[in-house]
Structures are given as structure tokens and as C-alpha cells.
Amino acid sequence: MNLDDAAAVKALDTTLTSIEKVMDVDRLARSIDELSEAASAPDLWNDQENAQKVTSRLSHAQAELKRIKDLRQRLDDLEVLFELGDEDPDTYLEAQQELLGLQKEIDAQEVRTLLSGEYDEREALVTIRSEAGGVDAADFAEMLMRMYLRWSERHGYNTEVYDTSYAEEAGIKSTTFQVKAPYAYGTLSVEQGTHRLVRISPFDNQGRRQTSFAGVEVAPVVETSDHVDVDEKDLRVDVYRSSGPGGQGVNTTDSAVRITHLPTGIVVSCQNERSQIQNKASAMAVLQSKLLERRRQEERAVMDALKDTGNSWGNQMRSYVLHPYQMVKDLRTNFEVGNPSAVFDGEIDDFIEAGIRWRRSTEAEAASA
Structure with a gap:
């Protein structure tokens, strides 16, 4: 040797x-x-x-x-x-x-080994929403949903989709699903933020380039030991008929449930179960996870303000460019690859690893400041 x-x-x-x-x-x-x-x-x-x-x-x-x-x-x-x-x-x-x-x-x-945060070992609740960009943004949101579900499948992680709101022409307005694996939250939390897609729009008959955006939110799944107080008086519960792509009815009864948390404006829905009672229980679990993550972010914001680090969490973090060249680039870590097709097929481990290392170094810098 x-x-x-x-x-x-x-x-x-x-x-x-x-x-x-x-x-x-x-x-x-x-x-x-x-x-x-x-x-x-x-x-x-x-x-x-x-x-x-x-x-x-x-x-x-x-x-x-x-x-x-x-x-x-x-x-x-x-x-x-x-x-x-x-x-x-x-x-x-x-x-x-x-x-x-x-x-x-x-x-x-x-x-x-860098995943040592308070909730890092939890399972993850992922919400994806289409943002600016019209039908292209809705299509992009569905592409991201498939990307994370394919990533989970590659790793052998079980997933459960709680709710998907389909857009009229193509794609989705929003979706919420759970990744059922230990440390899924710590791993996927670095994916939180605004994702940007640049491509020739397949929905534009003039073939023009379109920029669209989708937001990814990641929350830790609540456990019985968590203390998340939810007053029934702060909730508005609506029931409606489950629907699929194109607005078609899935169930013939009003079994889907939408819960609005009035103090925060957080809205969660669940339509994956056949029973209204089961859907309400699942929606409450999703709401508690979102409230737990909101509390965690508020605590982080207070600490960041005290340290005056100027860190930006949840802002635009990754660009997917399909035209005029092929590239996916993380705007925080500068990690990039030239194969968007593989990324959209769930090959995002290198982006996640770079994000975790970036987060740890950022936190270390903030602690020493």
C-alpha cells in the first residue's frame, strides 16, 4: 500500500x-x-x-x-x-x-450524526403549496410532491398522504403527507423554503419561458409527550365531500374535514380516511404538528434576533433550471448538479447532506458570535 x-x-x-x-x-x-x-x-x-x-x-x-x-x-x-x-x-x-x-x-x-436537534429524530410532516406562477406553479408543486415520495420510496420509508387539493387545469394547489421514518424530520427540515422552477412552459402555446414557485414546509410529528394546547373554541371545523383530480367526487358522503385554527390562521385538511371521525383525528394531529413547528420557529426567531446573525430561514433556497440550460442549484450551499431529471426522480441525498452540513456550520457560527 x-x-x-x-x-x-x-x-x-x-x-x-x-x-x-x-x-x-x-x-x-x-x-x-x-x-x-x-x-x-x-x-x-x-x-x-x-x-x-x-x-x-x-x-x-x-x-x-x-x-x-x-x-x-x-x-x-x-x-x-x-x-x-x-x-x-x-x-x-x-x-x-x-x-x-x-x-x-x-x-x-x-x-x-449531525442530526441532534430537539425534534430531529421525529417523523416528518411535509406540506407543499403552489405559489406564484399559475398553472406552472401547480404543476411544479406536484413535481416536488413526487420527488419527495420517490426519495422516501428509494429509502424504504413509508408515507401517508393526508390531503391533496388539485388545481383545475393541472398539478396541485397543496398537499400534506407524512414520512414515517425515524429522523425524517431532521433530514427533511433542510428542504423547507421556497423552490423555484425555470422552464419552457408546457402550458403556454407560444412556448415562452416561465418562472414558477412552490413552498415546502416541514414539521415534526407530534408525540404524546408534547404539550400543544389547542382550545376547541379556537377551531372552526368544516366538513365536505372528498374530491380527486378535476374535481371529481371520491366519496358520496361529507367525510373530508377541514380545521381552521382561528388565532394563527393555520388551515389543515384530511380526506384520506372513509370516516369523518378518522379524518378529524388525523387533521388534529396535523394541526398540532404545525403548531409545534410554529412554536419552534418562533423560539428560533427570538434566539436569532438576540444573536443578530442575519440568518434567513424559509426563503428561496433552490433553483431548478430546465431552460436555457439544465441545472439544479441550492442557493444556500451552492451545491449543484446538471441532471434535473434524476433530482425530480428522488435523487436528492447530496442536496440534503450539503444542507445539513450548512445548517450545522451556520448554527456553530451563530453560537460563537
Whole structure:
């Protein structure tokens, strides 16, 4: 093994050792034992909601521990592979490729250790709304919805769409869905803000270039330990008939529910269940998540004002350009790629990782100011 290769392997070993310490592998193993015991309880499924949480956390913890152990084993094997490569050019080429693969995966794992915020380990509630740009904005909002659902699918995360309001000509006015995976909130929270699309409009018969906007909002899913006070007197509850694309009726009864929180003006809807009672319960859970996120943002705003950092959260953060060139660029991190099709198909991990690193460095700068 030459000096450059040895230095690269040593650097990876240092990073992985740091990750193992931060994740506390021994504590993670103990947690798996405790969750396994809870999952084997004969009365577990008497409470389906709790059972799903236990099994989800167990699956996540097992996957995390396996990922760390696999990385450690591959790193140990890599040193042997480089030694064998001293005698065989093909084996050396294989070692080089494995080195590049390990660097990418260890970097991605390092990013996960940066998710240490109060709600980062929660599941995520994502809301997407079309903004300026008419029918193009509605179409763009639907493209973003598909992008995040495809990203979730690529990672094996379950999702549940609570409500989708379809636009008349094409696309959607808004949608709200939940990403059911631990740390989904911490991961997706860096996607919050205004997204911008530039393209030749497929809805313009003169083929003119159109700029449109869509807003993404991400909130942590509430848990029973959260204290979010909602006074029934502050709510207006409306029921209506569920509808699909083009305004067609989905249900023949008024089972969809819309709740307006009068003090804040927050409006949430749910139409995915057949029962009005179930839809109201789901809508209340969404409302509580939004109120929790609003409280978190207000607390952050107070701290930012005290520190006078000038940080801008929730402003325009990414541009998707399809004409006159092909590029997707994050305006905060300057990370960019030249393949918008892959991005819209859910390949956004690099953007998310860059966003998490940017957020952590921004917070560190603010703390030291």
C-alpha cells in the first residue's frame, strides 16, 4: 500500500471511529435488546399505534447498527485488499473503487450524526403549496410532491398522504403527507423554503419561458409527550365531500374535514380516511404538528434576533433550471448538479447532506458570535 492510499484509509478510520463514538454503538445494541423484548410482548398489538412505533424503532436501530458494523468490516477488509493489490493490478483497481465507495458512505453516515436537534429524530410532516406562477406553479408543486415520495420510496420509508387539493387545469394547489421514518424530520427540515422552477412552459402555446414557485414546509410529528394546547373554541371545523383530480367526487358522503385554527390562521385538511371521525383525528394531529413547528420557529426567531446573525430561514433556497440550460442549484450551499431529471426522480441525498452540513456550520457560527 502506497503512502497516499494508507493516508486515505487512516483518514476514513478516524472519521468512522468518531461516528462510532457519537452513535454510541454499545448503547445502540442495548436499545435493540430492549426494543426486541418489547416487540415480543404478547399484548403488543393491543395498542396498534404503540406497536407500530416499537417495531419501526427496532427496525431503524437494527439497520443503523448493521450499517456501522458493515462499514467497519469493509474498512478492515480494504487494508487487506490494498496489500493484495501490491501484487495484482486488477485487485489494486478494485481496492481503489472500494475506497471511493467507502468515502461516500462514511461521509453520508457522518452527516446523520449531525442530526441532534430537539425534534430531529421525529417523523416528518411535509406540506407543499403552489405559489406564484399559475398553472406552472401547480404543476411544479406536484413535481416536488413526487420527488419527495420517490426519495422516501428509494429509502424504504413509508408515507401517508393526508390531503391533496388539485388545481383545475393541472398539478396541485397543496398537499400534506407524512414520512414515517425515524429522523425524517431532521433530514427533511433542510428542504423547507421556497423552490423555484425555470422552464419552457408546457402550458403556454407560444412556448415562452416561465418562472414558477412552490413552498415546502416541514414539521415534526407530534408525540404524546408534547404539550400543544389547542382550545376547541379556537377551531372552526368544516366538513365536505372528498374530491380527486378535476374535481371529481371520491366519496358520496361529507367525510373530508377541514380545521381552521382561528388565532394563527393555520388551515389543515384530511380526506384520506372513509370516516369523518378518522379524518378529524388525523387533521388534529396535523394541526398540532404545525403548531409545534410554529412554536419552534418562533423560539428560533427570538434566539436569532438576540444573536443578530442575519440568518434567513424559509426563503428561496433552490433553483431548478430546465431552460436555457439544465441545472439544479441550492442557493444556500451552492451545491449543484446538471441532471434535473434524476433530482425530480428522488435523487436528492447530496442536496440534503450539503444542507445539513450548512445548517450545522451556520448554527456553530451563530453560537460563537
